[in-house]
Amino acid sequence: MKRLFLISLVAVFALSMVACSGKKASLTGNIKVDGSSTVYPITQAIAEEFKKANPDLNIAVGTSGTGGGFKKFVVGETDINDASRKVKDEEAAKAKENNIEMLELEVAYDGIAVVVNKDNTWVSDITVEELKKIWEPNSTVKLWSDVRPEWPKEPIKLYGPGTDSGTFDYFTEKVNGKEKAIRTDFTASEDDNVLVQGVAGDKYAMGYFGLAYFEENADKIKALKINGVEPTVDTVKNGTYKPLSRPLYIYVANKSLERPEVKEFVKFYLEKAKELVTEVGYIPLEDSKYQDGLNKIK
Incomplete structure (x- = not known):
């Protein structure tokens, strides 16, 4: 009986060692x-x-x-x-x-959302040409009415990523035609949450950043259609949200x-x-x- 018990004990120990050896050690x-x-x-x-x-x-x-x-x-x-x-x-x-x-x-995949304040009632759709007019170097746009006469004669406040941001590089190339080419009188930050707060806190603000940050804050700000196309999962994935879709x-x-x-x-x-x-x-x-x-x- 004692011998049988010892054999069983050895067998259980061997099985437990096999089981342990199959478990990955923590890195x-x-x-x-x-x-x-x-x-x-x-x-x-x-x-x-x-x-x-x-x-x-x-x-x-x-x-x-x-x-x-x-x-x-x-x-x-x-x-x-x-x-x-x-x-x-x-x-x-x-x-x-x-x-x-x-x-x-x-x-x-990600899309870049162009966003405005929730209380902005005058724009829901904007063209790439109008974005260029607003954001290009030496832009003469100071008021919303400088883009379309029917828009308010109120100063447009701009928020965007800083110059070390890949979003900044991508946006300037696709909208302004040249990477890093942009007007200088906008509030820049590498922290997208700062940009969200800026746009959410000013009725006459506009900004841009990754679509995911917009979706997280959709209760505070609204995204614009670009050339009639809304930024969504489907439009980014199928490439119809042009030119602001990217890997x-x-x-x-x-x-x-x-x-x-x-x-x-x-x-x-x-x-x-x-x-x-x-x-x-x-x-x-x-x-x-x-x-x-x-x-x-x-």
Whole structure:
């Protein structure tokens, strides 16, 4: 009986060891992410979920804008850069100088919403030409009536992302025809919440930022149709919301991907993106694009 008991005990111990060996150990270390305030809500949501299984892992997610983030990324200060535009040639060249090889991964679709105050009753639709007239360098538009005579003879107050923002780069290129070409007399901030508050607090204000931030604050501000098309999930995904629809990216340093915590985090990002992108108000990619990303990092 004693011998049978010992054999059983050994068997139970062996089975428990097998079960334990099949369980993944919690990851440790530090992952540094910076970049786009537009992509931030996605990355932050992914990081929070990933940390549930890896509580000893530290993931720091900053929001210094796409360009501000690339300044850190190309000198090796961060592992991942959130980006609301593609990397620029000069940024890629700087990374090459510093032996930083990078992997570009699409993570979601987004639209840029042009927004006005809730009490704005005179405009619900605006053309790209009118946006250019308002926002172009040396614009002569001071009053709403300078755009259309029937609009109020009241000063137009403008709010937009700062110059380090990928949203700023994208908007100026698509609306004004040249990246970073814009009038200078507007309130700029890398924090989209500051822009929301500015527009929400002024009846005669106009601003622009990522669609997700509008949807979060749709009770405070309203989005304009562009050339008759409303910014929605469907119009952004099918490309009819022109010209302010775009893909969003993360850029990962190849050297960082050699660390298990970074590689597993990026894999988790692509595997969970479809679900979490929707939860934070963005538009998921097609399944095949997420799979392409996973194939790249294998």
